[in-house]
Amino acid sequence: MSSSRLIKCLSSNNYIVRSFSKSSIPTTPTPDFPGEYKEPIVKTQIPGPQSKALIERLNKLQDPRAAHFFADYANSRGNYISDVDGNILLDLYCQIASIPIGYNNPELIKAAKSDRWVSAIINRPSLGVLPPKDWPALIENSFMQVSPKGLNQVFTAMCGSCANECAYKAVFMHYQHVKRGGKPFTPEELSSCMKNQEPGSPSLSILSFKKGFHGRTFGTLSTTRSKAIHKLDIPAFDWPAATFPDLKYPLAEHAKENREIEDRCLQEVEQLIKTWHIPVAGIIVEPIQAEGGDNYATPYFFQGLRDITKKHGVSMIVDEVQTGMGATGKFWAHEHWNLTSPPDIVTFSKKMQAAGFYHNLDYRPSESYRNFNTWMGDPVRALELEVVIGEIKKNHLLDNVVITGNYLKDGLFDIAARYPGLIQNIRGEGTFLAIDFPTPAERDRVISHIRLLGVEMGGCGERSIRFRPMLVCQPSHINQFLNRFDQTMKELYKN
Amino acid sequence: MSSSRLIKCLSSNNYIVRSFSKSSIPTTPTPDFPGEYKEPIVKTQIPGPQSKALIERLNKLQDPRAAHFFADYANSRGNYISDVDGNILLDLYCQIASIPIGYNNPELIKAAKSDRWVSAIINRPSLGVLPPKDWPALIENSFMQVSPKGLNQVFTAMCGSCANECAYKAVFMHYQHVKRGGKPFTPEELSSCMKNQEPGSPSLSILSFKKGFHGRTFGTLSTTRSKAIHKLDIPAFDWPAATFPDLKYPLAEHAKENREIEDRCLQEVEQLIKTWHIPVAGIIVEPIQAEGGDNYATPYFFQGLRDITKKHGVSMIVDEVQTGMGATGKFWAHEHWNLTSPPDIVTFSKKMQAAGFYHNLDYRPSESYRNFNTWMGDPVRALELEVVIGEIKKNHLLDNVVITGNYLKDGLFDIAARYPGLIQNIRGEGTFLAIDFPTPAERDRVISHIRLLGVEMGGCGERSIRFRPMLVCQPSHINQFLNRFDQTMKELYKN
Known part of the structure; x- marks a missing residue:
């Protein structure tokens, strides 16, 4: 989708009030999910009595306070999650945006029972030391099938936080490598780093954006700025945070105002790079700030970031942990920007199931074992990615996402029109x-x-609901949501 | 094993020169691994031509420089790893100490094909939000079967680095909770943490030991002190490092000298806690410094650490990522110490396959979502742990480890006696x-x-070889190693 199409989509308001009846549902090229439920079934309160008993039991072993309910995954199917009390819920949150192609997907079941998967699970390799014989072929058939344009190397990891941590390390090593002009480490660097002191442990920073979320380990948490509850009591690096554009929606109706906001933010980024008391080696940005409230910027802003980072020798990391793998209608959200040169690093996890980052050879460290760990990812998750990509292509799931997304957006505008001031910023x-x-x-x-x-839904930011359906969510599922959303609004606001 | 037995073991020198013949091999209560190879088979150079071709191919996609060879896991069995060139190697390194019960273990194969495992793999939950119905029972049947004495809660994570990162977070939250006397967060804390500033992002530290290794993410890397190559070019927190005892072996022959060394180290730890310019909230220590060179201290030292940490309100984290799960003849290496009170936190990964840390309720954060992430571990690894623990108990693998270890140690003394000055510090x-x-x-x-x-073997420290066989390694396997080690020494040193 071009940037003009993106802006058009974001500003679409050609809704009409409809009844969300079966006849109005568009079809998609995607086949129905085999054996799926017809609609949600609610039998008890949620959490129901059995979930409550299990929460009590878990409490003796582990913190259960964030649990919505206990799920019965064997009984879940496609877009529907079952709980232990026999309730069947349409899942539009999908394990914090991380289920790609449906619960108990038949292709995944078949693959999981194969000797190849079984061996990958039970003979867990140290991928950096003793890679399995099919590892290069598997990388080609999984990660490289969807590699962002212009990036031809992949670093594999275990989760989104680790993907970002390792990306930061790659950026710092690259920065110092350029600075020392390819010369070997000095004796001072070798000895001082053992004391966590300069010059071996240099004072360098990663710039992130206010309201951004990049993970919860010590490096990534120093760049996460979405909510205090994630950060309280944890020591952090004194790294800079720039203001992310706080745009007005629909974007196209506020183009001039939004452009001014983005220009101010770009100026602030450049100012921070020039003046922050610790040199900025890299910036990290989400294409859409997700945990922080689904905040958008335009392709103009991201092109501006690319220009500033290029100008100042700062690496640009695009965090596609939540936006990657198809939910925006393209494999990568940053494809919507048409950048003049690719980002230096693109990180991923969640719906990819496998985690890590894409890069080019200039971000491979000068020596081995520098960006390294015991497992270096998990080959079974690469095998899973191979199946997921196959299903996306075979079943035209990106087209499905566009059709389903437009239908959902139209429906939201319909309902919002009846609750002016209540449902905002679609x-x-x-x-x-x-x-x-x-x-x-x-x-x-x-x-x-x-x-x-x-x-089943989830919030984000201060007062937002985020939609994170699977790639197999169809307009018929959305209709079930819209009717229940309509009912919710009626019951809560007596309209 | 009592501490006196530990010291006796560490100081054993009652070896006799033997021929490593079949008749001298002790038996263990552990059955032979079904369908295992009889001995290593070497057909080519290692890496052989097919491994070399795959290294070339991988180089186009990912850094291959740390690869020893490409493995054929389908063809590996028990203690033997197969490579792509048809070589069969006795594996005494085991994916950096992380394979517990043998390649292609039949019980793991059977379990991996079960519906329960398949569902856990392909329906990957956000464990904190939507736990599966069998999660409390699974925790009881896996993690809690081997929970360290005195600790009844488990936090689950994805890998050893993340286990330690999250443990540090738990320690910092606990420290601040005690400091503020249970009072709520202040407005200053809530706002300052968003800028990575005090008081919300407090200046606190974790004390670690020189030569220690605790991971490679930004928090854990700030406590890792084993080698410069891990740390160069990466910004680090200004946290203190104490000297780990550099004892003389055999320990019992140098008891007086070693005690003085340990006393000096304990004094240094206390001095650092009292004087470091950033308050020390916790210390982390490995029972045996592994990556840093297999460095030992005695139970006296660890009891001293426990006393000092108790005295100063500092949390004690024992990092059992490499030592845990049976390789020392007990589930946890710190069981050898007989501490007067348990450590506050014990972290694990590697041979557990599942990662995380044990703790008590006082290290559960005051609110939910504070020590949190999308996946919170991986239930399939808990299922794997359930099988591994079952096999350890059924097949008396801890007894096997003690018998095999003693046999290996005796054999090493035998060979060392013929190469005085060459093979040191058994x-x-x-x-x-x-x-x-x-x-x-x-x-x-x-x-x-x-x-x-x-x-297949691996080094550690500057000049050590570390033995990290599986728990199913028997004296007969060790005999194969000893004969080849003997041959190696003869061929290299013409003795």
Whole structure:
């Protein structure tokens, strides 16, 4: 999708009030999920009595306070998650945006029982030391099938936080390598790093954006700026944070104003790079700030970032942990930008199931064992990625995402029109959509209420609901959501 | 094993020169591994031509420089790893100490094909939000079957680095919670942490030991002190490092001298806690410094650490990522110490396959979502742990480790006696053994040479070889190693 199409999508308002009846549902090139439920089934409160008993039992062993309910995964199918009390919910949150092609996908079941998968699971290799014989072929058939344009190397890791941590390390090593002009390490560097002191442990920084989220380990948490609860009591590096554009939606209706906002933010980024008391080696940015509230910027802004980073010799890391793998209608959200040169690093996890980052040879460290660990990822997750990519291509799931996303967005505009001021800032790309409510309490009330009607959803930012359906979510599923959302709004606001 | 037995083991020198013939091999209560190879088979150079071609191919996609060879895992069995050139090697390194019960273990194969495993793999949950219905029971049947005495909670994670990162977070949250006397966060804390500034992002430290290794992410790397290559060019927290005892082996022959060394080290730890310019919230220590050279301290030292940490309100983290899960003849190496009160936190990964840390309720954060992430570990690895623990118990693998380890140690003393000054500092517990060579080059030459005779091994520290066989390694396997080690020494040193 071109940038003009992106802006058009984000500003679409040609909705009409509809009844969300079966006849109005568009079809997609994607086949129905085999054996899926017809619609949500709610039998008890959620969490129900069995979930509550299990929460009590888990509490003796582990912190259960974030649990929505206990799931019965054997009984879950496609877009529907089952709980232990026999409730069947339409899942639009999908394990914090990490299920790509449906619960109990038959192709994944078949593959998981194969000797190849079984061997990968039980003979877990140290991939850096003793890689399996099919590892290069598997990389070609999985990661490289969807490698971002211009990046031909992949570093594999275990999760999104580790992907970003290792990306930061690659950026710092690259920065110092350039600085020392390829010369070997000095004796001072070799000895001082053992004391965590300069010059071996240099004072360098990664610039991130306010409201950004990049993980919870010590490096990534120093760049996460979404919520205090993630950061309180944890020591952090004194790294700079720039303001992310706080744009007005629909974007196209506020193009001039938004451009001014983005220009100010770009100026701030450049100013921070020039003046921060610790040199900025890299910046990290999400294409859409997800955990921080589904905040958008335009391709103009990201091209500006690329220009500034190029100008100042700063690496540009695009964090596609949540946006990658199709939810915006393209494999990578940054494809919507048409950058004049690729980002230096693109990180991934979640719906990829396998985690890591793409890069080029200039971000391979000068020696081996420098960006390294015991497992270096997990080959079974690369095998899973191979199946997921195959399904996306065979079943035209990116086309499905565009059709389903447009249908969802239209439906949201329909309902919002009947609740002026309550449902705000409908925005997004593909099925990666979000809406705002006036207050956090109202947002939370809607999520709790619609769960009791059989839809599992999640919030983000202060007062947003984020839509994170699977790539196999079709307009018919969205219709079930829209009817229940309509009902929720009626019941809560007596309209 | 009591501490006196530990010291006796570490100081054992009642070896006799033997021929490593079949008749001298002790038996263990552990059954032979089904369908295992009889001995190593070497057909080509290692890496052979097919491994070399694959290294070339991988180089186009990923850094291959640390690869020893490409493995054929389908063809590997028990203690033997197969490479792509048809060589069969006795594996005494085991994917950097992380394979517990043998390649293609039949019980793991059977379990991996079960519906329960398949569902866990392909329906990957966000364990903190939507745990599977069998999660509490699975925790009870896996992690809690081997929980260290005195610790009844488990935090699950994806790898050893993340286990330690999250443990540090738990320690910092605990420290601040105690400091603020349970009071709520102040507005200053809530706002300052978003800027990575005090008081919300406090200046606190974790004390670690020189030569220690705890991971490679930014928090853990700040506590890793084993080698410069891991740390160069990466910004680090200004945290203190104490001297780990550099004891003389055999320990019992140098008891007085060693005690003085340990006393000096304990004084240094206390001095650092009292005087470091950043308050010390926790210390982390390996029971045996593994990556840093298999360095030992006595139970006296660890009890001293426990006393000092208790006295100063500092949390004690024991990093059992490499030592845990049976290799010392007990599930946890710190069981050998008989501490007067348990450590506050014990971290694990590697042979557990599942990663995380044990703790008590006082290290559960005050609110949910504070020590959190998308996946919170991987249930399939807990399922694997369940099988591994079952096999350890059913097949008496801890007894096997003690018998095999003693046999290995005796054999090493035999050979060392014929190469005085060349093979030094034979030391260890269970099969967690190590030897030193006079120089790094000599150590590397031995490892390279014995690989060509069909034994896969790994180094540690500057000039050590570490033995990290599986728990299913028997004296008969060790005999194969000893004969090849003997041959290696003869061929390299013409004795």
